[in-house]
Amino acid sequence: MTAESEKGPVEVSPWYNYTTFDISGDLVFGESFGCLQDGRLRPWIQLTFTAIKAWVYSGAVHQSPALERAALPIGSITVRKSIPKSLLQKEIDNFNLSAAKTGKRIELGSKRTDMMTGVLKAGLTEEKGQSNDSRKTISRAEVHSNVFVLILAGSETSATTLSGITFYTCRDSDILQKLVSEIPSSFTRDGDINFQATATLNYLNAVIEQGLRCYPPFVGALSRLTPPGGATVDGHFVPKGTSLGTDMYSTFHSPCKFHLPDEFSPERWLGRDPRFANDRLDAVQAFSAGPRGCIGKRFVSCNLAYAELRLILAKLLFHFDISPNPGFELWIDQGVFYLWYKPPLLVNLTRRTTIEE
Numbered sequence: 036m037t038a039e040s041e042k043g044p045v046e047v048s049p050w051y052n053y054t055t056f057d058i059s060g061d062l063v064f065g066e067s068f069g070c071l072q073d074g075r076l077r078p079w080i081q082l083t084f085t086a087i088k089a090w091v092y093s094g095a096v097h098q099s100p101a102l103e104r105a106a107l108p109i110g111s112i113t114v115r116k117s118i119p120k121s122l123l124q125k126e127i128d129n130f131n132l133s134a135a136k137t138g139k140r141i142e143l144g145s146k147r148t149d150m151m152t153g154v155l156k157a158g159l160t161e162e163k164g165q166s167n168d169s170r171k172t173i174s175r176a177e178v179h180s181n182v183f184v185l186i187l188a189g190s191e192t193s194a195t196t197l198s199g200i201t202f203y204t205c206r207d208s209d210i211l212q213k214l215v216s217e218i219p220s221s222f223t224r225d226g227d228i229n230f231q232a233t234a235t236l237n238y239l240n241a242v243i244e245q246g247l248r249c250y251p252p253f254v255g256a257l258s259r260l261t262p263p264g265g266a267t268v269d270g271h272f273v274p275k276g277t278s279l280g281t282d283m284y285s286t287f288h289s290p291c292k293f294h295l296p297d298e299f300s301p302e303r304w305l306g307r308d309p310r311f312a313n314d315r316l317d318a319v320q321a322f323s324a325g326p327r328g329c330i331g332k333r334f335v336s337c338n339l340a341y342a343e344l345r346l347i348l349a350k351l352l353f354h355f356d357i358s359p360n361p362g363f364e365l366w367i368d369q370g371v372f373y374l375w376y377k378p379p380l381l382v383n384l385t386r387r388t389t390i391e392e
């Protein structure tokens with residue numbers, strides 16, 4: 036990033052992806068993907084984004100009986116005529132690459148405990164499909180699915196949140212100034228910036244909460260099926276087998292729940308501004324809730340997701356002065372294919388010269 040910044044504006048979002056994917060690679064496979072070092076995403080990771088687009092097309096097909104009838108099952112994969120062939124092929128390539136990386140980790144083992152250690156804790160079976168073993172061993176196919184979820188859920192979410200925070204803070208010079216004055220003034224050298232020390236930075240924490248509210252990485256609704264016998268939700272009976280969800284973006288931007296709902300105001304999380312006294316902060320559930328809510332929020336004893344966000348932001352702002360590049364305001368005008376499809380987020384970064392490494 037250093038070399039690129041010295042030349043001019045930097046497209047910062049991919050650097051967030053490189054960082055969070057490298058951390059996820061380290062935690063899942065026991066080794067980094069090396070994206071930061073090379074300044075590019077591994078093909079494996081690049082493909083996951085395209086694969087997600089294929090899921091979206093698949094989902095759309097399921098919504099329409101006419102398109103459903105055009106479905107053409109091939110082997111274990113249901114190939115649908117309406118999905119672009121190139122996307123389907125990428126989805127298959129993606130699975131094969133993921134399987135190869137997983138196989139290498141299983142064969143070679145790891146010198147230290149990583150997430151795969153947990154996945155394989157009860158043992159691996161080579162039976163096809165899902166394991167029926169009562170000792171809860173895991174089949175190779177199940178490992179592949181879990182790895183895909185672990186890598187993607189643990190990295191794209193954090194990288195997206197960081198991009199959103201960068202956009203909103205750079206757009207408002209007062210907010211950026213408050214944030215910047217908190218971080219470099221709290222540390223004298225890079226080595227002091229760690230999970231514990233950044234947890235006490237109130238303004239940084241408020242900025243992160245506000246980033247998750249204004250630009251949640253999961254934009255729409257994560258559905259749940261009602262159980263046999265149905266369920267009563269908010270006083271309404273819903274029959275069994277109904278898919279229900281709460282749309283994140285619209286809930287977090289609802290004027291019924293937030294004063295100035297579209298405004299990025301970290302103050303609403305600091306409890307000092309009376310304008311936001313009636314805000315329903317508990318409505319912001321960017322990690323979802325319940326037993327299938329994000330494990331990154333309650334990972335082991337630390338809150339991995341927040342720890343990562345704080346550390347990356349604190350290090351960036353400790354080392355660099357950041358400012359928006361012209362045309363920056365249009366960034367927020369973007370589409371969603373399950374995840375945000377982000378245009379380039381261009382910022383100017385100037386290395387601070389007054390700090391110790």
Ligand code: HEM
Pocket residue numbers: 184185188189190192193196252253257321322323324326327328329330331332334339340343
């Ligand atoms: C800003 C950061 C993050 C956000 C906003 C976020 C959000 C979410 C959400 C909304 C879900 C879906 C839960 C549901 O269906 O109810 C989820 C699932 C998940 N998250 Fe996160 N996440 C973040 C970071 C992480 C990190 C760092 C990890 C690393 C371990 C992680 C691992 C997972 C996994 C494995 C699941 C799937 C859980 C399951 O299916 O049971 N996430 N996350």
